[in-house]
Amino acid sequence: MNKPKILIARAIFPEVIARLAQHFDVETNQTDEVWTPSQLVARLQDKQGVFAMGTERIDASVLSQCPSLKICANMTVGYNNFDLDAMTAAGVLGTNAPDVLTETTADFGFGLLMATARRMAEGEHYLRAGKWTKWRYDMLVGSDIHGSTLGILGMGRIGQGIARRGALGFGMKVIYHNRSRLDAKTEVQCQASYVSKEELLKSSDHLVLVIPYSAQTHHVIGAAELAMMKPSATLINIARGGIVDDAALAVALRNKTIAAAGLDVFEGEPKVHPDLLTVPNVVLTPHIASATTPTRLAMANLAADNLIAYFTHKKPLTPLNPVVLSSL
Numbered sequence: 001m002n003k004p005k006i007l008i009a010r011a012i013f014p015e016v017i018a019r020l021a022q023h024f025d026v027e028t029n030q031t032d033e034v035w036t037p038s039q040l041v042a043r044l045q046d047k048q049g050v051f052a053m054g055t056e057r058i059d060a061s062v063l064s065q066c067p068s069l070k071i072c073a074n075m076t077v078g079y080n081n082f083d084l085d086a087m088t089a090a091g092v093l094g095t096n097a098p099d100v101l102t103e104t105t106a107d108f109g110f111g112l113l114m115a116t117a118r119r120m121a122e123g124e125h126y127l128r129a130g131k132w133t134k135w136r137y138d139m140l141v142g143s144d145i146h147g148s149t150l151g152i153l154g155m156g157r158i159g160q161g162i163a164r165r166g167a168l169g170f171g172m173k174v175i176y177h178n179r180s181r182l183d184a185k186t187e188v189q190c191q192a193s194y195v196s197k198e199e200l201l202k203s204s205d206h207l208v209l210v211i212p213y214s215a216q217t218h219h220v221i222g223a224a225e226l227a228m229m230k231p232s233a234t235l236i237n238i239a240r241g242g243i244v245d246d247a248a249l250a251v252a253l254r255n256k257t258i259a260a261a262g263l264d265v266f267e268g269e270p271k272v273h274p275d276l277l278t279v280p281n282v283v284l285t286p287h288i289a290s291a292t293t294p295t296r297l298a299m300a301n302l303a304a305d306n307l308i309a310y311f312t313h314k315k316p317l318t319p320l321n322p323v324v325l326s327s328l
Helices: 014-021 037-044 060-065 084-089 102-117 120-128 157-170 184-190 197-203 223-228 246-254 274-278 293-313 322-327
Strands: 005-008 025-027 049-052 071-074 093-095 149-153 173-177 192-194 206-209 234-237 260-263 282-284
Touching: 005 014, 014 025, 014 293, 037 060, 049 293, 060 084, 071 293, 084 093, 084 322, 093 293, 093 322, 102 120, 102 157, 102 206, 102 234, 102 260, 102 282, 149 157, 149 197, 157 173, 157 184, 157 192, 173 197, 184 192, 197 223, 223 246, 246 260, 246 274, 246 282, 274 282
Parallel strands: 005 025, 005 049, 049 071, 071 093, 149 173, 149 206, 173 192, 206 234, 234 260, 260 282
Antiparallel strands: none
16 A cells, blocks of 8 residues: 655654654655745645645645645644645645643743843843953843733743743743633633733733734734833744734834843744844844754654644644544
8 A cells, every 4th residue: 555645845853754754655855945835836746745844835826736735734833834724625634733842932932031131142242242341330231030020912831831930930920911811720820910912011021922923913013012011121022923013123122112122033034124133132033942852853743643643543633724624
């Protein structure tokens, strides 16, 4: 019996490839080329599945040209590269990789908050440039984290992890806004209080963004929202590019509308808005919040699990549009 054919769209751990090769006829991309949409379509022509990294856009145009495709398994928790409506209409399942990166990403988000609030990156640049010739009482002073107000926009698993770190580790007052309020038990565990979005913006000393990207959340933080924040506040984005209007943020940072920002994600990444590169009060990292070897391996294995489970017994672990399964 012939094995189903799958495409692994980007470079990945060799041990995960070896595991998938036990079940599938695998085409790999270990040179890690970033394909154009037409190049992706050409490689998907005879494939029943694709192991994606979140960078491969699967939409109606791609689906119409790839009739054999049955499942697209993202290694990432985010899936804004999938047009789920088009995939559902075409009978193509989408899966993602939640949970396995929660604690690692929360660690990084809190680390980015600390680096931003305490001006660690500025301090390193200052030292490397040979500018540190004496100690001054006001040299690179930042803002306190302990005892301050931590605001979280988006209170899913990662948001809750950040809340616990802030409340239990640093004695922070935690407030949050979410599409729906958490249950009382979870609020107590996170020591977090629900507030309106306006109150969140006005009251947060440190605001962390952990919401998924969608048409509804595009530029949810723009010039108007930044103007509502404290001049002493910091903004941290570990969610997705496009949630923040990066151009407006650069203006706000230059004008000291807010004190500083820490960004791990950007609009149009890997490109970064050039104005963000010219302001000193921003910490920039290249989308690495989940970047530890154990976590990235767990993400890859979950994507592999979804592919194997789908073709073995039609029961993937983390389906995004499970309605497709009911028609199988």
